[in-house]
Amino acid sequence: MLETLLENRFSVTAVLLFGIGFLNLLLQQNLLKKVVGFNIMDSAVFLLLASLGYIEGGAAPVVAEGTSPSLYINPIPSGLVLTGIVVSVSITAFSLALIQRIYRRYGTIELDQLRERARKEDD
Amino acid sequence: MHQYLSLPILFPVVMGLGLLVVRPARKLARSRYVMVSVVLTSLFALLGIQMAYRYGGDALVCVLVRFSASFSISLRIDGPSMVYGALAAVLWPVVTVYSLEYMEHEGHEDRFFGFWLISFGVVLGIAFAEDFLSLYFFYELLTLSTLPLVMHSMDEKARYAGRKYVLYSLSGAAFAFIGIVFLLNFGTTLDFTYGGVLDPARIAGNETTLLWVFVCAFFGFGVKAAVFPFHGWLPDASVAPTPVSALLHAAAVVKAGAFAVIRLIYYGFGPDFLRGTFAQTIVMAAAAVTIVYGSARALRTPHLKRRLAFSTVSNLSYILFALTLMSPAGLTGALTHMVYHAVIKITLFCCAGSIIVGSGREYVYELEGLGQRMPAVFGCFTVSALALIGLPPLGGFAGKWMIASAAVESLNPLAYAGIGALILSTLLTTLYLMTIVVRAWFPVGELDTAALARLRDPGPRMTVPLAALTVLGTALALASGPLIRFLWAVAHGSL
């Protein structure tokens, strides 16, 4: 039992993190907290990716003379992580901007109150 | 030659759209336009029927739209087409003459007659449709093209009635659609084939499903034929102008429902497949119930046109009941009653319309003593009433006779019960029609003679069509021998 936990500790942690983030994104009423939840979720995924790609004792995949290719760590997940980070950063920026606009207009970032206000404003 | 059949369909549609666009300024011009279009269309239709009768239906098969190798909207005239098409083609001009006069006090004649023409074309399309796809297409189109006629007066009641009408019809079609899909996939061919198209090899094992599908489709089409419990739209639709109630809700539209059921049973699933199954029991019971229910409601309805509408509900179920006997004899009875009921009920509705125009009275209890003042109208009404009651030799009896004898031949206990329903409804019919006649001719109590004195028969342009219809009905009844022989031939698929 413990061994299994230990040998894929990364995935376990990732799943835990993902759960935390997911629940935050889903259940929080505060928009900012939702964004934070989303970030936690993403970082969980990145952790998982990175751990998947890592090979014990493997070298960084920098091609040099005389090193056997078997010992490189898989570069693809790392690439994915980088791309993913870019994506999540941009999304975060976008949502933060959006939240700011909402705050300017309504003076609150609690979703339930906002929906009340929206229903009132609606024609 | 091979596109001939598209003529009676497209010509009125085009003319109707033209009327909607042009909107002639002068009344006379409009009347001429409408009259000419209608008469020409009838002539085209009758000529086509005549040719089909002479040279057989395949002589003039016509494809309107071809979707693919197998799917197309195509026209062909066979036996039932002849009956239904001829019915529409004969009745439409007469009622048009009537409505040209009638619609003056309703207004918006351009819109009215535009859609009037269009729906004429669509009805002929239903009559001449060659396969289920075409039938379904024209069926939906009929709903849409008659909707403006139902909602003509555009007041609250009319809007409600129209909404109800279109929702009922579309929903019904949605369920009929299921049946059509099954026929497409389990049939050997899409075209109507006497005795059914089901492919024995393919249906093996799916009988129960198919029977349920049939029930589904029967009630789907039955909505237009106002079968209980889907009859609700018809009485409400009687707020429409009288010509509409007369032609559409007594002949064209509701008969389209019955016609579709004919196609479904005798040309789709096939009577042999359905006879003696639980599906037959269900639909037959529904029809029998409707027969009694309709007349009972009619007896309890004081509004004249609504009463007639309920009587239509009941009479349509005579037809459906005959159809559910799943035998050629039943089909003969159904066709017979279809013809006679159409003529008779149109006359009754037109009389009601003339009463409304002439006296503004819409309720039965307002009709005390009107007979003396409007002898022509009430004369026609009385004759038609007797015909509908089924007094031989007038029309109603022949239909009832054929239906009942078919029911006896079917040796089916439920059919025997159906005969009971028929008789009961005869009694109720007598009561709800004779109350009107008696009130009109033999008034009771104090009469507002001053008001009565002002009333007159409407002008000849209304009374002449009335008389014409009455004579037509009587003549058909007296000529029932050859007519029924023809219908018999139709019902046995030899046409």
Add this chain to the structure above:
Amino acid sequence: MRPLWENLPFLSIFLAITAGILCAVLRSGKAAWRLTMLTTAVNTLLSAVLLGCLWPAGLSFVYTMGRFAAPYGNAIKAGPLQALLSAVFCAVLALALEGGKRDLFHDVSPARQPLYFTMVNMTAASLLALTYTNDVFTGYVFIEISTISACALVMARDTGPNLIATIRYLFMSLLGSGLFLLGLTLLNGVTGYLLMPSLAEAVAALAASGQYRLPLTAAVGLMIAGLGIKSAMFPFHLWLPAAHGGATTASSAILSGLVLKGYIVLLIVLMVRVFTLPLLEEMGVTNVLLIFGLLGMVAGSVSAIREHHIKRMLACSSVAQIGYIFMGLGLGLGFGTAAGLTASCFHILVHACCKPLLFCCAGRLSAVSGHHRSLRNLRGSAYRDAVAGVGFTVGALSMIGIPLFGGFVSKLYFASASLSSDKTAVVLLTIALSTVLNALYYVPAVLAIWEQPDEELRLHIQETADPAALAFDRSFTVSALILTAGVFVLGILYHPILNVINSGVSLL
């Protein structure tokens, strides 16, 4: 030497992105509009040409980007289906912009208009990419791009409710993409690939060997759930009405006509190319899709019946239509004939044609009624702009499924597809039921717009509506007519289109 037209897919994506960037730097909205229209037209043309090259030959090709050969690197796979879809998508995009033009310049503040068109181009690019990609991770990236651009399209009409709708939309989409990403990662973990062909082999091997069954199932479930959320599959559809209903006409048209479809196309590709239908059926995924689809058909229509705000009503009906598509997917293999899949693809086209038409006409109708949106205030609006009235009627009838209109054909094919599965009864009954429900809200709407308004209401509308809006709107008329024609084409000449789809599905 490989034929030249193999560059077309990449070219069109590239064009769209460049146009987006250019729009960002442009000053005036008009210029950006012209540029966007130009690019979309060109893209339509390119896709059409591609279709012309692929369909007669009946072939599809893989186009590797950069120097990395499979299993690494990044690839595009184009077949007749993709070409057809992208052609239609671009064309509809252009028409939606054309049709919503006046509203657009009325709703979006001039300063933002260039950015709006940037987002439009990004949407186009992501649509194309989602259609063409042969690489799951590219798919993910473009999912996110289209999320951002779609949110931007919603909030372009800068009102409070819109902002809130946007934020809800955004978070739902984030949930979706998060789930998709996780599923992707798990898949990558158990297979080690990202390119679809190699993934397919690996998945097949795993399925055969039966090991890693749990992660595989989890991956499939997560990815489908993610895409489902983003394409408003039944339980996750609550965000859609507000978002699509509030946006400006063109945006609503694009969003519910196209953006949703992009995700669905990706889903179809995954289902067919990577997981393969037999495996999915074995996992029972198709049944889940079917059930959610059926529920969506009903729930969407029910919520639409309760709506009086015309655009929100249309949005709700989108939920129902998406339900149709998922139902088709859920029918799955169906005794070898992927008839459900074909029907779904066809319905994607039909809906992509009808919904923009409906939204444009609705926008026009409310424009001529003083920008009122509730049906009560739209009475008789059809008489103020006949084309809009006719267009709306045609769209509605097609949605109800009258013969000669596109909707009927897809209904017919869904129904016949259901016959070759073991869930015939429930599917057919639901189709009939949802037809009834469609009639229940489309018919009153059509009647409302065609019915003569009573006097004081008419006067009220007269003085509220600004004469500029009442003036003849050429761009709208053109696009409405074209879209109407499209509906009829789909309803009458559907047979060749279905052939294309069939061969495309087989070549996926």
Add this chain to the structure above:
Amino acid sequence: MILLLPILLPVIGGCFVFRQKNEQARDRLVLWLVGLTAALTALVCLLPVRTLQLTTIQGTMHLALANDGLARFFMVLFTGIWAPVSVFSLPYIRHAGREGQFLGFYTMTLGVLMGLCMAKNFVTLYMFFEMMTLLTLPLVLHNGTSAARRAGFRYLGYSVFGAGMALAGFFFLSYYLTTPDFCPGGALDLPRAALHRPLLIFVWFLMTVGFGAKAGMMPMQAWLPAAHPVAPAPASAVLSGVVTKGGVLAIIRVTYYTFSPAYLAGSWAQSALLALALCTVFTGSMLALREKQLKKRLAYSTVSQISYVLLGLLLLSPDGVGAALLQAVFHAVAKDTLFLAAGAIIMSTNFARVDQLRGIGKRMPVTMACFTAASLSLIGIPPMSGFVSKWYLASAALEGAPPWAGPAAVSVLIVSALLTAAYLLPVAAEGFFPGAGFIAERREVGRRMTVPMAVFSAAALVLGLFPGPLLRWTAELAARLF
């Protein structure tokens, strides 16, 4: 073609009666029409049997007429009743008002009755039966009160429903017939019919009960007491004297000309119907006894008396049929006298209730004389004609099957005769012997009303004294049916 004349002449002539505004001219027209019709009827009866086919409804189903034996018998009976009553009705109706309408329908009804007699097959019979109902409806409605309308609709409902039951029965029956036409001794396709005997027996029961409604047989007799009092006296006279006989005729046609008595004899339906008839006889008299209003009392007595006829028919034996026909004739004569007398009394004194009639004999001796004579005949006291028919009925019942029927019938006949005496004689007695100190001036009605009553009562007496020819005729008619 000549068969059509006695039908068309009154029917078409009736339309002119409506139009005719001048009273004398109208009266003359009516008399001429009735007289001519009577003459034509006589002619038709003298002609050899011939068939006239009008139209074809479907296949072998025609509308056809024939003047066979039964038709002749009933035609003579009906015209014989009709002519005097029409003479009576002319002055009577003048005080009731709307003469044109009444006389018009009255005349047309005669034509329809002729058609009813000559109907050659069931559909024709049904047609004329319904027409008879519809044409006599205005007679019931005549006085234009809401009570009259209620009574009229009750009449309509019962008759139509009865006819409908009969029609429903015939739907089944037609499936087992060799020919749709009536032929003496029945037209059943026996081998086929033997298969479904229970069904057909039930059908017969249904049809008899249905037509029985017209003949006032229980359980559908309720329209009679309602319709008669409100109708004008001549109308009630022909209603109970003739129209009820229409029901009898229909039952004969069904039982003896479509089914065959041999096929039906001994079935449960026969016993059930016999029981019904006897029950009707008894209850009719009882109700009549308890009824205070004169015309209503007479109506109840009609109920009971017509069931004598049905009793005879249902015995399914030649003697029974003969007796039934006799009873039909005699009852018609007597009952019409009574109704006319009642009408005369109402007209001259407006007395409708029995207790008002003390000393009426002093005022209207002739009327009351006729009334008494008719009462005696109805009770069945020799030498009045009623006795003859009742005698033959009793004897037929005693030898006819089923065994229980005989004694039951006889006892019921006797009881009912006593009851009849009890509800008719007091009227006469009180009328003539009001006791001392009753002064009343003489207010007899005009000759045109007394003469018909006199004729009828004379007929009642003469037929009682010399029943020979009538007996032979009925016997010969009955014999042809077996």
